[in-house]
Amino acid sequence: MTNEEEPLSPMARVFQSPCIDYCAVTTIGFKTKIKPDVVLDALKHNVSKHPRFHSKLSDNGAKWIETEVNVEEHVVVPYIDPEEIGEDGEGFVDDYISRLTWSPLDRSRPLWDIHILNVKTSEAEAVGVIRTHHSLGDGTSMISLILACTHKTSDPTNKLSTSIPSLKRRQTASYNLRNERWFLFxxxxxxxxxxxxxxxxxxxxxxxxxxxxxxxxxxxxxxxxxxxxxxxxxxxxxxxxxxxxxxxxxxxxxxxxxxxxxxxxxxxxxxxxxxxxxxxxxxxxxxxxxxxxxxxxxxxxxxxxxxxxxxxxxxxxxxxxxxxxxxxxxxxxxxxxxxxxxxxxxxxxxxxxxxxxxxxxxxxxxxxxxxxxxxxxxxxxxxxxxxxxxxxxxxxxxxGPMEEISFRGHPIAYIAPSCYGxxxxxxxxxxxxxxxxxxxxxxxxxxxxxxxxxxxxxxxxxxxxxxxxxxxxxx
Incomplete structure (x- = not known):
């Protein structure tokens, strides 16, 4: 692969600075247990289509440099002892995600990882955690990525092009006044x-x-x-x-x-x-x-x-x-x-x-x-x-999506985005x-x-x- 370089946007430069170093954490609750092999297969077929997810930062943090990606290094499936967790699934998930904020992402490779927690909580049968450096993209970008990887639960063949309403910026209201002088004032x-x-x-x-x-x-x-x-x-x-x-x-x-x-x-x-x-x-x-x-x-x-x-x-x-x-x-x-x-x-x-x-x-x-x-x-x-x-x-x-969505047969119960740093x-x-x-x-x-x-x-x-x-x- 050729090491093509692309400059970071102004806000991306800010977010990866040593004094800030923002990371986004998107917690996704699923209605079924997560199959890690399905996640790995999806990543192997799709990561190459997205430049940010197969690029790393340059040494000075000013450019994206394309690189090879070993997907297995970016997917974490921790061993979970059901007896140790007991009925406190929420507590385990909260503690696990909090511990992620202690360790920075490895800058020698693309700045993202996925954590699969097959732990039952009050809202979900399992939880997936997507951690990305904020320099990769904002909330709008990340939701677009999730939509690209999912489908409507009610219609697996539909790729959600209409699941989010089309929004336009509000135009300045027309005064529609007969008195042109008052309109001018x-x-x-x-x-x-x-x-x-x-x-x-x-x-x-x-x-x-x-x-x-x-x-x-x-x-x-x-x-x-x-x-x-x-x-x-x-x-x-x-x-x-x-x-x-x-x-x-x-x-x-x-x-x-x-x-x-x-x-x-x-x-x-x-x-x-x-x-x-x-x-x-x-x-x-x-x-x-x-x-x-x-x-x-x-x-x-x-x-x-x-x-x-x-x-x-x-x-x-x-x-x-x-x-x-x-x-x-x-x-x-x-x-x-x-x-x-x-x-x-x-x-x-x-x-x-x-x-x-x-x-x-x-x-x-x-x-x-x-x-x-x-x-x-x-x-x-x-x-x-x-x-x-x-x-x-x-x-x-x-x-977010107006209708329930699924990731390769895994219905999504909720999506909770946040940040740290x-x-x-x-x-x-x-x-x-x-x-x-x-x-x-x-x-x-x-x-x-x-x-x-x-x-x-x-x-x-x-x-x-x-x-x-x-x-x-x-x-």
């Missing part, structure tokens, strides 16, 4: 707000990289949080409930998810500030005033947002390219107890509407790209990491799949020892919002 006003919002966002971005830090809360990680082992937890909720709230409140799915996250983090922090009331179940407002709590939120930069067949994403001039083609915005969360759960939704809708009326995401990506050319990759990565360290968390939402104590990922929404948390257990309570608060916040709408006759 509205356009000028909107443009001025866009410029002003962008300037403010860029000043805050630079300030956060240099000195502006979030308030120290029980969810804020310390300086060593990036190198600490992480643990992963997930909770599955109804996607239909989220859509009901979305329609009733005239919002987007992302608006609802941000509202749920704000509500659950507020409730969790309130408990942490006064644990003595935990036993009797009463939680008065113990939150200090003026908490600065910000979350990075990933933004897909592809001009075509819908999922494309893997071959189309790999095409050089594709508008839905494979790789790390995303940026981020910074959301100022409103941390506080609200007697009306719908207030969290109204706040999130306002925050998201303000952020959509800004070029923050596009300019942040451009700054990273220019920074690597002017300051070098390592300095740019350190500045990026300072922004991550000075904020509290990050949230991401990826659209980040300089934050909490990451929140959302992924929709077959009528459900999976909420995945990556936590530093030295900072957040009870992540299951965060999952509980996420679920309870969703239920409270739905109940409030039902009570008011809005559903």
């Amino acid at each position: 509205s356009t000028i006003g909107s443009t001025v707000r866009l410029i002003w919002n962008t300037i403010v966002d860029m000043l805050l971005l630079v300030a956060t990289m240099l000195f502006l830090k979030d308030t120290e809360t029980p969810l804020k990680g310390g300086p060593d949080v990036g190198s600490n082992p992480k643990r992963f937890y997930h909770r599955t909720v109804s996607l239909d409930d989220i859509k009901l709230i979305k329609n009733a409140m005239n919002m987007t799915i992302n608006d609802v998810l941000v509202g749920i996250t704000q509500a659950s983090l507020s409730r969790y922090l309130n408990q942490q500030y006064d644990k003595k009331n935990e036993e009797d179940g009463s939680y008065p407002n113990n939150l200090p005033g003026g908490i600065r709590f910000r979350a990075g939120c990933t933004v897909n930069l592809r001009s075509e947002m819908g999922f494309k067949p893997l071959a189309d994403m790999m095409a050089k001039d594709s508008k839905g390219r494979w790789g790390n083609y995303f940026s981020f915005i910074t959301l100022p969360f409103s941390i506080g107890l609200q007697t009306d759960p719908l207030v969290y939704l109204k706040i999130s809708k306002s925050i998201m509407a303000r952020k959509k009326h800004s070029y923050h995401a596009a300019l942040a990506y451009l700054i990273i790209k220019l920074g690597q050319k002017v300051l070098g990759a390592e300095v740019t990565a350190r500045l990026f990491n300072r922004h991550v360290m000075n904020t509290t968390t990050c949230i991401s939402n990826v659209v 980040h300089s934050q104590a909490l990451l929140v990922h959302f992924l929709s799949y077959a009528g459900k929404m999976t909420i995945s948390l990556a936590v530093d257990p030295t900072v957040i020892p009870d992540p299951h309570k965060l999952c509980d608060e996420m679920e309870e916040s969703l239920k409270a919002m739905k109940a409030a709408l039902l009570e008011r006759g809005l559903l």
